Structure formats: structure tokens, C-alpha cells
Amino acid sequence: MTPLLAIGPExxxxxxxxxxxxxxxxxxxxxDGAVVTFLGLVRNHNVGxxxxxxxxxxxxxxxxxxxxxxxxxxxxxWPDVRLALHHRIGRLDIGEAxxxxxxxxxxxxxxxxxxxxxxxxxxxxAPIWKREFFDGGDMWIEGxxxxxxxxxxxxxxxxxxxx
Amino acid sequence: MTPLLAIGPExxxxxxxxxxxxxxxxxxxxxDGAVVTFLGLVRNHNVGxxxxxxxxxxxxxxxxxxxxxxxxxxxxxWPDVRLALHHRIGRLDIGEAxxxxxxxxxxxxxxxxxxxxxxxxxxxxAPIWKREFFDGGDMWIEGxxxxxxxxxxxxxxxxxxxx
Amino acid sequence: MRVTVxxxxxxxxxxxxxxxxxxxxxxxxxGTVWRQLAGEFPALADYERSISSAxxxxxxxxxxxxxxxxEVAFLPPVSGG
Amino acid sequence: MRVTVxxxxxxxxxxxxxxxxxxxxxxxxxGTVWRQLAGEFPALADYERSISSAxxxxxxxxxxxxxxxxEVAFLPPVSGG
Numbered sequence: 306m307t308p309l310l311a312i313g314p315e316x317x318x319x320x321x322x323x324x325x326x327x328x329x330x331x332x333x334x335x336x337d338g339a340v341v342t343f344l345g346l347v348r349n350h351n352v353g354x355x356x357x358x359x360x361x362x363x364x365x366x367x368x369x370x371x372x373x374x375x376x377x378x379x380x381x382x383w384p385d386v387r388l389a390l391h392h393r394i395g396r397l398d399i400g401e402a403x404x405x406x407x408x409x410x411x412x413x414x415x416x417x418x419x420x421x422x423x424x425x426x427x428x429x430x431a432p433i434w435k436r437e438f439f440d441g442g443d444m445w446i447e448g449x450x451x452x453x454x455x456x457x458x459x460x461x462x463x464x465x466x467x468x
Numbered sequence: 469m470t471p472l473l474a475i476g477p478e479x480x481x482x483x484x485x486x487x488x489x490x491x492x493x494x495x496x497x498x499x500d501g502a503v504v505t506f507l508g509l510v511r512n513h514n515v516g517x518x519x520x521x522x523x524x525x526x527x528x529x530x531x532x533x534x535x536x537x538x539x540x541x542x543x544x545x546w547p548d549v550r551l552a553l554h555h556r557i558g559r560l561d562i563g564e565a566x567x568x569x570x571x572x573x574x575x576x577x578x579x580x581x582x583x584x585x586x587x588x589x590x591x592x593x594a595p596i597w598k599r600e601f602f603d604g605g606d607m608w609i610e611g612x613x614x615x616x617x618x619x620x621x622x623x624x625x626x627x628x629x630x631x
Numbered sequence: 632m633r634v635t636v637x638x639x640x641x642x643x644x645x646x647x648x649x650x651x652x653x654x655x656x657x658x659x660x661x662g663t664v665w666r667q668l669a670g671e672f673p674a675l676a677d678y679e680r681s682i683s684s685a686x687x688x689x690x691x692x693x694x695x696x697x698x699x700x701x702e703v704a705f706l707p708p709v710s711g712g
Numbered sequence: 713m714r715v716t717v718x719x720x721x722x723x724x725x726x727x728x729x730x731x732x733x734x735x736x737x738x739x740x741x742x743g744t745v746w747r748q749l750a751g752e753f754p755a756l757a758d759y760e761r762s763i764s765s766a767x768x769x770x771x772x773x774x775x776x777x778x779x780x781x782x783e784v785a786f787l788p789p790v791s792g793g
């Protein structure tokens with residue numbers, strides 16, 4: 306059975322996340338009225354560079370714990386939302402999905418907010434790195450300093466989620 | 469080939485919408501970094517009633533034009549977003565999807581906003597009605613008076629989309 | 632002139648028909664048709680302020696002037712999605 | 713005591729190793745390990761204020777005291793998603 310939270314080299318499929326959420330709902334599934342999903346795709350350009358492909362690396366056990374933390378934050382903020390989140394690692398070509406998120410809820414407002422919050426938090430605290438291979442070279446992309454206890458970052462993610 | 473906008477009795481599948489968007493992107497597909505989707509599901513209860521199933525009816529040619537209008541509004545507000553929107557009609561059982569929306573864009577903010585805007589606008593202006601069959605009876609659900617020129621409604625949809 | 636009237640959801644239940652034909656004098660508007668129907672089916676009065684209307688599958692206002700062969704539609708408040 | 717040090721992304725490129733073993737005096741903290749590494753690999757100095765750290769696959773602060781057998785990880789700014 307597909308786990309709700311996962312990180313690995315397999316290609317991502319929304320249908321698998323949706324099925325995992327369905328299964329996790331059990332007898333309560335009929336109460337849900339909304340599923341919102343997000344797919345992050347590898348783009349062919351970035352700040353003026355022509356991207357050829359990406360390589361994602363992760364500290365996998367800590368990444369899974371970060372996903373669990375994000376799930377717990379969502380459960381605290383939006384108790385009626387259930388979340389599935391899969392991240393891919395390894396080489397990814399243009400157009401392939403690096404992350405797939407699905408949020409299911411009785412009401413669409415919470416599903417939208419939680420799905421958006423999840424991707425913002427992944428970018429803030431998941432120990433995952435991408436190396437960009439572009440025309441003329443390659444470089445590690447470095448974004449946020451990961452600090453799961455930074456309440457300002459968490460509030461910013463909530464703001465972006467329009468919660 | 470799957471159309472980007474559709475209304476009919478067939479079961480909805482996110483994969484078909486995603487494929488339609490992929491195909492419509494053509495050679496520019498590699499520029500997209502985000503796909504956000506929404507599925508509306510039939511819930512097993514509504515304002516205290518135990519729902520058994522729903523029947524959706526539409527004025528199909530006008531519904532398609534309403535979808536086109538929503539697409540045009542999105543193109544005007546978020547020019548880099550491409551949209552797919554399918555609505556189902558006929559009998560729908562609990563847990564089945566009545567509407568599927570997918571928005572694809574170079575950046576996730578616009579994909580989230582446009583996907584949310586689309587469902588709000590469908591509820592405002594698409595000539596579609598659901599009849600609820602619940603324990604003890606049935607009734608037509610009546611929501612918004614459809615007026616595509618109502619700029620206040622449109623502004624409200626933008627506000628909800630957190631645009 | 633003659634127009635076709637399309638009715639949906641509860642309006643269809645009230646009138647017992649999803650489609651009606653109506654003969655109109657020249658210059659008749661969507662509103663003319665609505666008032667005629669409301670005279671025949673008093674329960675329609677509830678919808679006086681909440682219906683929308685369309686002509687030939689495009690939204691149109693009550694003062695829209697009709698032509699022979701037009702398809703007029705009356706739409707109760709919508710509940711799609 | 714002996715700990716394993718895990719290094720990721722550009723930190724791994726700088727040190728040339730994804731995993732290192734280091735011997736430490738009792739009472740050593742994550743910060744102790746970092747300063748030791750920064751002495752060996754001066755290019756790490758750029759990351760002084762931007763790294764995060766973890767012990768046994770849990771985020772932990774620089775003043776966290778280490779024990780024999782711990783796995784310490786240094787994480788440059790993240791870019792997942």
C-alpha cells in the first residue's frame with residue numbers, strides 16, 4: 306500500500322496519493338467534499354539559465370520526520386484535513402514532478418490552504434537539496450536555512466496559504 | 469483527445485485533465501513549474517441531512533460558455549496559467565467527483581490562485597443545479613443568482629483565491 | 632412570432648415541462664415571457680428576483696428583445712461545482 | 713568518543729566526503745564538531761550562519777551535547793519542493 310508520506314527515487318503519481326488518502330479515510334471518506342493536489346515540476350529555465358536537468362538529494366530519515374512534522378502542524382491548524390506528500394530524489398528531467406501533495410477535507414477552503422501550506426513548509430524545513438545542471442555548468446541551489454522551530458517562518462507559510 | 473473544458477455524464481479523472489493540459493502546452497510545457505488540481509466530491513451529509521446521492525443537471529451549451537468565460541477571466545488575471553475544467557452531470561454517488569479543475573503555470577502562486585478562482589466562479593455563474601436525495605426526501609439546491617457581469621461577485625472570487 | 636422556453640431544476644418541476652413553445656407579439660422581451668409564465672404558474676413568483684435568463688445559450692437581461700425562433704431559458708439560482 | 717558526521721549537497725562537495733568519523737572529547741557539542749571541520753576545510757566558513765544541524769536524524773542546535781556513536785549531520789540551506 307502506498308504510504309501517505311514518502312521520499313524516494315520512484316516517479317510520482319497523483320493517483321497513488323489520492324488512493325492512499327482514500328484508503329486512510331476509511332469509513333469516514335464520505336464526509337470529504339474536496340481534494341486539492343499540487344505537483345511541482347522541473348522547469349526548463351531558472352533565473353536566466355537554461356536548465357538541462359536536476360538532481361535531488363535528501364537526508365531521507367530526517368526528511369520523513371520533517372514531512373511528519375508538517376502533517377502534525379496541518380492537523381493542529383486544520384483538524385479536518387488529511388494529507389499525503391511524496392518527494393522524489395535522484396535525477397529529474399524537465400517536466401517531471403519533484404513533489405506531489407494531496408489534501409482532502411470536508412470543505413475546499415481547508416484543503417486549498419493545507420495543500421499550499423505544505424509546499425511552503427517543505428521548502429522551509431525539509432532537508433532536501435537540488436543541484437541544477439544547466440547549459441555551461443552546474444550548481445547546488447540553496448534556499449532557506451532549515452529551522453523547524455522558527456515561528457516566523459511558520460507564520461509566513463500560513464500567510465501564504467491564505468489561512 | 470480530451471478537451472480542456474467539458475461537461476457530461478462521464479466519470480471525471482484528474483489524469484485526463486493533466487494530459488489535456490500537457491498537450492495544450494505544446495513546446496512551451498517545460499516552462500511550467502506547478503500544477504494545482506481540485507476535485508469536488510459528493511459528501512454524505514449536508515446541513516444535517518444524510519445524503520444518499522445527487523443528480524446534477526445543466527444547461528450544457530451555456531455551461532460550456534460559462535467555463536470559457538472563466539478561462540478568459542483567468543487568462544486576463546493570470547496570463548501564464550492554463551486551465552482545464554470538467555463538470556459531471558447525471559447521478560453521482562457519495563465520494564464521486566462532480567468537478568475536476570487543473571491549473572498549470574510557471575509559478576505555484578498563480579496555479580493555486582487560478583484553480584481556486586475557477587471553482588468559486590463555477591459556483592457563481594455556471595448554469596448547473598444539483599438535486600439532493602437524502603433520507604426522507606429530495607430537494608433542488610439553490611445557491612447564487614447567476615450574473616456573469618456582477619463585478620462584486622468576481623471580486624469576491626478573487627479575494628477568496630487570495631490573489 | 633414563436634419562441635422556445637427552456638426551464639431547469641425547480642422551474643421545470645413547477646411548470647412540469649423542460650421546454651415550452653410560446654407565441655409572442657413583436658417587441659416582446661424576456662420579461663414578457665417571464666410574466667406570461669408567472670401568470671400561468673403562480674409558484675414561479677418566488678423566483679421573481681432570483682432567476683437569471685438567457686437567449687440562445689447566452690446570458691441576457693430581462694429587457695432583451697426577442698426574435699422569432701429564439702430559445703429563451705430561465706435559470707434558478709445555480710448550485711454547480 | 714566517536715561520532716559519524718554526515719554532509720550534504722555543497723558541504724559534501726567541499727569536504728569531499730558524505731560521511732566522516734571524528735573522535736571527540738567528552739562534553740563535545742555539535743558546535744565542537746563544526747569548528748573542527750571548519751578548521752580543516754576553510755571553505756565551510758561561508759556556511760557559519762546558514763547551516764542547520766541534526767543528531768540521529770533529528771534537528772538539534774549547535775550547543776547539543778554529543779554521545780558516543782551519535783550521527784551528526786550538517787545541512788546547508790535547503791531547496792526541496
